[in-house]
Amino acid sequence: MNASLAPTIRHDWTRAEITALFALPFSDLMFQAQSVHRAHFNPNEVQVSTLCSIKTGACPEDCAYCPQSARYDTGLEREKLMAVEKVIEEAKAAKASGATRFCMGAAWRSPKNKDMPYVTTMVQGVKALGLETCMTLGMLDESQAQELADAGLDYYNHNLDTSPEYYGEIITTRTYQDRLETLANVRKAGMKVCCGGIVGMGEEENDRAGLLQQLANMPEHPESVPINMLVKVGGTPLENEADLDPFDFLRTIAVARILMPQSHVRLSAGREQMNEQTQAMAFLAGANSIFYGEKLLTTPNPEANKDMQLFKKLGIKPEAYEVHEDESEQEASIVHQLQEAAMDSMFYNAAK
Numbered sequence: 001m002n003a004s005l006a007p008t009i010r011h012d013w014t015r016a017e018i019t020a021l022f023a024l025p026f027s028d029l030m031f032q033a034q035s036v037h038r039a040h041f042n043p044n045e046v047q048v049s050t051l052c053s054i055k056t057g058a059c060p061e062d063c064a065y066c067p068q069s070a071r072y073d074t075g076l077e078r079e080k081l082m083a084v085e086k087v088i089e090e091a092k093a094a095k096a097s098g099a100t101r102f103c104m105g106a107a108w109r110s111p112k113n114k115d116m117p118y119v120t121t122m123v124q125g126v127k128a129l130g131l132e133t134c135m136t137l138g139m140l141d142e143s144q145a146q147e148l149a150d151a152g153l154d155y156y157n158h159n160l161d162t163s164p165e166y167y168g169e170i171i172t173t174r175t176y177q178d179r180l181e182t183l184a185n186v187r188k189a190g191m192k193v194c195c196g197g198i199v200g201m202g203e204e205e206n207d208r209a210g211l212l213q214q215l216a217n218m219p220e221h222p223e224s225v226p227i228n229m230l231v232k233v234g235g236t237p238l239e240n241e242a243d244l245d246p247f248d249f250l251r252t253i254a255v256a257r258i259l260m261p262q263s264h265v266r267l268s269a270g271r272e273q274m275n276e277q278t279q280a281m282a283f284l285a286g287a288n289s290i291f292y293g294e295k296l297l298t299t300p301n302p303e304a305n306k307d308m309q310l311f312k313k314l315g316i317k318p319e320a321y322e323v324h325e326d327e328s329e330q331e332a333s334i335v336h337q338l339q340e341a342a343m344d345s346m347f348y349n350a351a352k
């Protein structure tokens with residue numbers, strides 16, 4: 001990183017400052033975001049994660065966007081907690097396709113204590129394959145967060161979803177404060193935080209600014225910030241929501257990049273509905289992580305070979321696995337060799 005270009009990491013953004021960024025002429029905003037991005041990251045590398053739904057549907061919560069809530073008839077087939085062996089098989093396949101992080105999601109309000117031994121075994125098994133691990137299981141208390149951290153879980157995903165003001169329009173079964181408490185428990189246990197939200201839910205630009213303000217003013221920025229474009233699913237209350245203008249989506253990514261210069265910003269759900277040009281502009285705006293693989297949790301994602309073609313067209317290469325402090329040099333080198341082999345066979349390598 002060029003130190004002179006490195007902007008100060010701030011945690012005191014005002015709503016007015018963020019709104020002013022959203023109001024910049026598009027080219028000025030993109031230039032600023034791209035400059036911040038280049039000061040902190042290789043702009044031609046994108047982190048690649050694969051999602052796996054380890055427990056699907058029948059969720060007691062009422063999140064208005066979600067196909068997995070038991071309150072809406074979305075035709076989704078419910079599935080109980082997946083067997084550990086099956087999860088490991090899925091993780092092996094994700095790794096062979098070139099993913100470096102495996103994200104396991106469960107349609108729970110929060111995990112029950114009887115579930116914990118299963119999920120911690122999943123973490124250990126996936127980690128042993130040389131993949132980074134992420135889970136999203138709903139709310140966690142302090143001891144559950146600690147149990148996951150002790151099992152070696154690298155990231156916990158828990159989204160704020162939208163601004164504090166708009167939140168009540170979307171979810172009534174848990175509060176914003178509940179979410180902040182889970183995030184504090186995750187941090188306290190020493191795990192990395194993956195936290196973002198959804199746009200295109202009928203919110204105003206001020207709500208998108210409000211979401212990013214909450215994220216950027218956390219005591220530590222989330223290491224991973226997923227920006228999801230709403231996937232409209234039949235049967236959910238948001239199924240007929242008007243499309244968000246792609247430029248408003250891109251502005252959200254760009255402002256996230258400026259506010260949180262060192263975080264990975266994920267171009268998350270909604271890529272299946274986006275053309276290649278919009279995705280390319282999202283990378284220009286500073287997005288540097290994607291979900292890779294044909295399915296998100298329950299809805300379609302672009303096919304792997306389409307993503308490889310897009311990476312090839314853009315000269316992007318997948319970001320290599322970060323070496324963790326607690327890994328021995330020898331272990332890390334084995335992990336790197338395995339990754340390179342998987343990537344060579346699956347991805348166009350822009351470096352060659």
Ligand code: SAM
Nearest residue numbers: 065066106107108136137138159228230231269
């Ligand atoms: N049940 C857990 C929870 O909500 O905390 C974890 C799984 S939940 C499906 C994870 C995240 O997926 C949600 O917080 C939301 O941001 C995102 N999500 C769910 N449905 C979505 C949709 N239709 N479009 C975009 N993002 C969605």
Ligand code: DTB
Nearest residue numbers: 105136226268269296297298299
């Ligand atoms: C996140 O922010 N987006 C992912 C992940 N975290 C768990 C989930 C997207 C879900 C999209 C709707 C579905 O496939 O069910």
Ligand code: SF4
Nearest residue numbers: 059061063066069107
């Ligand atoms: Fe349940 Fe999570 Fe879906 Fe909300 S987002 S209904 S908590 S699975």
